Amino acid sequence: MTSTTIICFGEILWDVLPTCKQAGGAPLNVAVLLRNFGLNAQLISRVGNDPLGRELLEFLREKHLPTAYVQLGATHLTGIAKANLTNRNEVVYKILQPVAWDHIEYDASLAPLYQKSVLVYGSLAARSQTSRATLHQLLDQAALTVFDVNLRAPHYTPLEVTYLLQKADILKINYNELTEIAGWYTSRLSERDAMHFLRDRFKLKTVCVTRGSAGAIMLNSDGFTEHPGFRVPVEDTIGSGDAFLAAFLYKTLQGESPMKTLEFACAAGAYVATQRGATPIISEQLIRRKIRRVELL
Template identity: 50%
Template sequence: MSIVCFGEMLWDVLPGGRQPGGAPLNVAVHLRQLGCSADLISCVGEDEPGTELLHFIQSRGLDTTFIQRSKHYPTGRVTASVDAAQDVTYQIDQPVAWDYIRPGAAPEQRAEQAEAVVFGSLAARQPDSRQTLRRLLERARLKVFDVNLRPPHYTRAVVTELLAQTNLLKLNHHELAEIMAWFGKEPELPAAMQWLTENFGLQAVCVTCGAAGALLWTGNHLYRAPGVPVAVKDPIGSGDAFLAALLKGWLAGTHPGQALRLACATGALVATHPGATPAFTEHDVQALMARPAM
């Protein structure tokens, strides 16, 4: 199972220190931990933070072949704050290296060979990386859009363009409400998910609802999975782990309801650890699912 993740890799600056981050990096790490082959197409600066990020992903079993280095822009950094309700706010530096991911024959060939390409809206905030993403999506077999709206780093026009390129869409309930408002539609579920599927020709729409779990609309059917109650230490990265598990199940042909339950458990497991990329195994996920309800 071979997957390409495109976009930002950076340092999350948290109250307890800095951690490797960026949704594409997080998804790639979690895919690798779930037994998938994952490559990251990104860019870091020719600086010490960039070198440290490369060492980190190598330590997690990922290749650095498609990670470029910029002489002109620094490695990305995000200052993340978590409030008492476990809501996260982000201050995202720009311009940074991943805003300038260059096109090339090698990454385009890799995207064409992969079973899926994962991308988000943040890496499309600047024209350079956005154009590179367009070229990758022209070749991709399965296009997985993890929306990740981070104001003010997106526009309706760009997100709509990406939706039109998407096969599998993942977003949270806040993002769903905002996007539906753009088109003058109500955000009620599952009608909103069905509308997105039909309007953009999607194979599936997945909406995450935090502790309440997640919903998946595919094949004209709605699947629901409850949240897994856990003691949350840090919600950062849990959505990325959720997507990694869901995508693995999707590509493996797992029943959609079962894939959704596994994804919820994987996201919950990551939320019990600090940082976006704690180490875990599939056995850990299964153990959490088998645990008696709290």
């Protein structure tokens, strides 16, 4: 594994589907997939001292993801999100509140870890005071910050998202989020103009916009890079964006070219969309094999 530690901070929970439940939360999904790629991913979160919490910890161990920084709370239950899969291409969640991951406490003894880490975070973990305060402290210490926006109404405010943007180095956002957020600050812009606007306003190093089945576009110091994506038969899209981010970070930290990075990330996201659940076993060899075949079947 690379010596770089990637901390995924925030919600871990059970996605409750019509026929089953699946371990989830973007930080959990990204951390598991980063581990698949051989990176030193760590998860900072919190579960309740209840059967669902213990089951979630066991899931993490099965996925070879360390649980040392997953806190066990006695006052709040483990998180649950009720998923609506009516539209197979867009999952809608009802996310219960308050739950254990709303109360992630800051651990000052881990400061040496924070200061050398890449921190991956989203807007959902900032919905409640305790976890928000912890996140703010981590953002002031991390070596590199990656904001995976992940807007979930009604669990965000423009004020807080603006603060999280100000602390970001890399921004990963989908097209609808880009349109909404840019609209808070200026009149309607084209996709590229909105990306330029956010990069300049918040002094971002990289802005990456995902477009679902239409691929992704990235803006960094090299300018714009686009990839058209891969058309695949969709099983469900749960975790597809998280796979994109994990693959994107994997290649970014390797120093790969923007086009190769986007190609690999789009392929990883598309592959996970063909699988049931958010964290299938994935590897560089698998994704490269799928890219060579062009179609991910």
